[in-house]
Amino acid sequence: MTDVWVTAAGDRYHTSPDCMALQAGQEGGRVQGYELRDIDKVDLDKARAFGRSACAICGTSRLA
Template sequence: MSAGYITTGGSDRYHTGVDCPAFQRGVRGSEAQGNTLRPVIPLTPEQAGHVRQTPCPECCGGSAR
């Protein structure tokens, strides 16, 4: 995705892409619990600075804002 970041409606973090290990763990955990996966929402860097989520410490280094 070229937006810069991604998130989902139920996440408390945003990530640099779907290949982030933390994002993938979340997907696998949701699937294991039988939850319906929420759509991925692309975010521009400006949007990421204004969402309620925090940057992922693994792929964003925790300081992308």
């Protein structure tokens, strides 16, 4: 089992909750006044089953 991190509103999965793209998305939402979604740890297969694709920053180099 491989864990990845996602938010309910996103369409990508991340290999780390500290990914700069994930954090930048959270900060952008905060600045724009959006209600932020929690960053949740899920199984990679589940993320893919829900149509998520790999983050261009952290996801493509670490996961096949």
